[in-house]
Amino acid sequence: MPGTTIELSRTYGEGSEPFSSLTFREPRWQDFVDLGEIEEWQPVGGDDGTHRPMVIRHHDVVAAYAERLVMPPRTAADLQVLDLKDALSVHGVIRDFFATARASTTPQAASSGGTEKGSTKSAD
Numbered sequence: 001m002p003g004t005t006i007e008l009s010r011t012y013g014e015g016s017e018p019f020s021s022l023t024f025r026e027p028r029w030q031d032f033v034d035l036g037e038i039e040e041w042q043p044v045g046g047d048d049g050t051h052r053p054m055v056i057r058h059h060d061v062v063a064a065y066a067e068r069l070v071m072p073p074r075t076a077a078d079l080q081v082l083d084l085k086d087a088l089s090v091h092g093v094i095r096d097f098f099a100t101a102r103a104s105t106t107p108q109a110a111s112s113g114g115t116e117k118g119s120t121k122s123a124d
Helices: 029-035 059-069 084-104
Strands: 004-012 019-024 039-045 051-057
Touching: 004 084, 019 084, 029 059, 059 084
Parallel strands: none
Antiparallel strands: 004 019, 039 051
């Protein structure tokens, strides 16, 4: 699997071999089971008693995904030296994995009950 590569704003070399890009693999089943969602919608009440949805992003979960998904020869330790600009780029890559997966999921059509397939059990 090739992964998604981002070019960084500069070359980093603090304590390791210099690098100017990072590659991340896509999350898999076990990653999602272990780490969960990166964001969720919560209702927020207004002064007038109404509620509106607000997205809550779990930056700690995004960081855990980034640390797990970064591909060799880079490691989670390399993420610790990133400037904010590049940290935000990494955050975007992880969010894009989720957005792309959700966009590619086609909802199943609801059954109208008028199907020719039925139970093979006989009604005794």
